[in-house]
Amino acid sequence: xxxxxxxxxxxxxxxxxxxxxxxxxxxxxxxxxxxxxxxxxxxxxxxxxxxxxxxxxxxxxxxxxxxxxxxxxxxxxxxxxxxxxxxxxxxxxxxxxxxxxxxxxxxxxxxxxxxxxxxxxxxxxxxxxxxxxxxxxxxxxxxxxxxxxxxxxxxxxxxxxxxxxxxxxxxxxxxxxxxxxxxxxxxxxxxxxxxxx
Amino acid sequence: xxxxxxxxxxxxxxxxxxxxxxxxxxxxxxxxxxxxxxxxxxxxxxxxxxxxxxxxxxxxxxxxxxxxxxxxxxxxxxxxxxxxxxxxxxxxxxxxxxxxxxxxxxxxxxxxxxxxxxxxxxxxxxxxxxxxxxxxxxxxxxxxxxxxxxxxxxxxxxxxxxxxxxxxxxxxxxxxxxxxxxxxxxxxxxxxxxxxxxxxxxxxxxxxxxxxxxxxxxxxxxxxxxxxxxxxxxxxxxxxxxxxxxxxxxxxxxxxxxxxxxxxxxxxxxxxxxxxxxxxxxxxxxxxxxxxxxxxxxxxxxxxxxxxxxxxxxxxxxxxxxxxxxxxxxxxxxxxxxxxxxxxxxxxxxxxxxxxxxxxx
Numbered sequence: 001x002x003x004x005x006x007x008x009x010x011x012x013x014x015x016x017x018x019x020x021x022x023x024x025x026x027x028x029x030x031x032x033x034x035x036x037x038x039x040x041x042x043x044x045x046x047x048x049x050x051x052x053x054x055x056x057x058x059x060x061x062x063x064x065x066x067x068x069x070x071x072x073x074x075x076x077x078x079x080x081x082x083x084x085x086x087x088x089x090x091x092x093x094x095x096x097x098x099x100x101x102x103x104x105x106x107x108x109x110x111x112x113x114x115x116x117x118x119x120x121x122x123x124x125x126x127x128x129x130x131x132x133x134x135x136x137x138x139x140x141x142x143x144x145x146x147x148x149x150x151x152x153x154x155x156x157x158x159x160x161x162x163x164x165x166x167x168x169x170x171x172x173x174x175x176x177x178x179x180x181x182x183x184x185x186x187x188x189x190x191x192x193x194x195x196x197x
Numbered sequence: 198x199x200x201x202x203x204x205x206x207x208x209x210x211x212x213x214x215x216x217x218x219x220x221x222x223x224x225x226x227x228x229x230x231x232x233x234x235x236x237x238x239x240x241x242x243x244x245x246x247x248x249x250x251x252x253x254x255x256x257x258x259x260x261x262x263x264x265x266x267x268x269x270x271x272x273x274x275x276x277x278x279x280x281x282x283x284x285x286x287x288x289x290x291x292x293x294x295x296x297x298x299x300x301x302x303x304x305x306x307x308x309x310x311x312x313x314x315x316x317x318x319x320x321x322x323x324x325x326x327x328x329x330x331x332x333x334x335x336x337x338x339x340x341x342x343x344x345x346x347x348x349x350x351x352x353x354x355x356x357x358x359x360x361x362x363x364x365x366x367x368x369x370x371x372x373x374x375x376x377x378x379x380x381x382x383x384x385x386x387x388x389x390x391x392x393x394x395x396x397x398x399x400x401x402x403x404x405x406x407x408x409x410x411x412x413x414x415x416x417x418x419x420x421x422x423x424x425x426x427x428x429x430x431x432x433x434x435x436x437x438x439x440x441x442x443x444x445x446x447x448x449x450x451x452x453x454x455x456x457x458x459x460x461x462x463x464x465x466x467x468x469x470x471x472x473x474x475x476x477x478x479x480x481x482x483x484x485x486x487x488x489x490x491x492x493x494x495x496x497x498x499x500x501x502x503x504x505x506x507x508x509x510x511x512x513x514x515x516x517x518x519x520x521x522x523x524x525x526x527x528x529x530x531x532x533x534x535x536x537x538x539x540x541x542x543x544x545x546x547x548x549x550x551x552x553x554x555x556x557x558x
Contacts, residue, residue, distance in 0.1 A: 109244030111356040131430015134362025136373035139350040
């Protein structure tokens with residue numbers, strides 16, 4: 001088997017990872033592995049890093065994962081169109097990171113890139129995560145603290161509503177439903193106030 | 198404390214997260230949580246030039262050095278200042294990643310004095326805050342790292358967005374930026390042939406499973422790491438709770454597998470452990486793969502109270518000490534592969550001999 005990186009030497013190092021039901025394999029020759037700083041000595045791969053490594057490399061080789069998600073979002077050339085088929089290169093005004101670099105590395109250059117590459121990320125993020133909106137913690141003292149807390153509350157209530165319905169406790173369910181609607185209203189008006197987001 | 202003093206201090210101290218966890222029959226070895234954070238207004242490390250990287254490093258060093266966030270850390274390592282061997286040592290001790298080790302420019306590591314928490318600087322993100330606890334202890338790990346994170350956020354403005362949460366260089370970490378993982382010793386599931394099925398089950402739950410030293414049935418040390426994948430759309434506590442539930446189920450499966458073997462295949466099990474002990478106690482040449490798989494079997498034997506003179510802590514330490522950089526440091530000189538195998542056999546033999554002598558009345 002030839003090395004996935006140089007396609008010249010015999011692959012001697014085989015890495016496999018299954019994540020979210022997809023199996024990713026990577027076969028490298030000793031020199032490419034050294035370049036990617038994979039040590040064939042067992043101990044030094046260090047477990048915690050191998051995934052990142054595989055992840056990075058899989059992005060470069062178009063294996064399932066982020067690169068797939070990112071590339072799916074690349075507009076396919078329109079049939080019959082004589083317009084230039086390639087998607088225009090997007091460049092972040094802040095850090096000059098471009099959409100090619102994003103596809104190659106799977107990484108963004110700065111916080112602003114999340115806005116710059118929004119169209120790509122909007123399609124890619126649902127393949128990576130369980131939700132689209134952050135409901136965890138916020139930097140302490142952040143004015144935005146309230147919204148995520150409410151979101152978490154909303155999620156908890158939704159869970160309780162599901163349980164109540166399952167247990168046929170309809171009075172309780174109605175109560176939960178009313179509180180959910182209240183919070184949703186509150187969140188919507190807060191969102192409108194804070195701008196277009 | 199200069200770099201050499203810090204390295205020596207690390208080497209002379211025992212790894213705190215390898216303390217035995219008898220509450221779970223020592224099946225869970227350690228719990229780790231890391232948070233990915235970036236400083237607002239500065240490009241992520243991949244797009245930052247060396248001036249910006251240096252700026253980030255000083256800001257974080259100052260924040261952690263002048264605050265109580267990490268206690269009063271005395272160990273700072275600039276990756277540029279330390280040799281490849283020392284970097285490898287930190288890697289084997291799980292304090293840094295291969296990414297940090299491979300990109301020394303502007304990269305650094307701050308370690309709390311008890312080694313339970315640390316910050317990697319200019320790895321994939323500006324900060325990778327990490328907490329390591331012995332045994333299955335995600336809750337306490339979370340409380341500790343949450344406190345450190347809150348404290349640091351008072352000194353450093355983190356890149357954050359109300360919709361997307363903490364902004365990270367790789368979109369797979371955006372949101373909470375959390376990766377929680379537990380390292381488990383699962384020899385029972387391997388020997389009884391159930392490991393692949395168990396792993397498959399975990400993966401269908403959206404969690405990641407990795408062999409620490411090799412995959413599946415080729416796993417050499419019987420050590421696996423289970424971690425969350427998704428970081429957006431769930432709170433930190435929800436992520437941790439789900440992981441914790443799955444880990445507890447796995448521990449039960451492992452216990453069952455061990456009990457079944459003791460009942461039905463007792464001599465197969467005794468033979469496996471006995472041979473592993475023989476190899477470790479009497480070998481003069483020991484490869485890393487042999488050492489790890491034998492240590493795994495011996496650890497199972499100690500768990501099952503087959504050796505009164507041995508203890509889990511000593512075996513846990515050996516899992517680290519048989520790695521190449523640790524051997525080289527112990528030897529105090531460069532060793533080729535064969536010499537490493539000889540040194541490894543010596544370290545293991547001597548450790549076991551000492552434990553047995555100490556245990557004798």
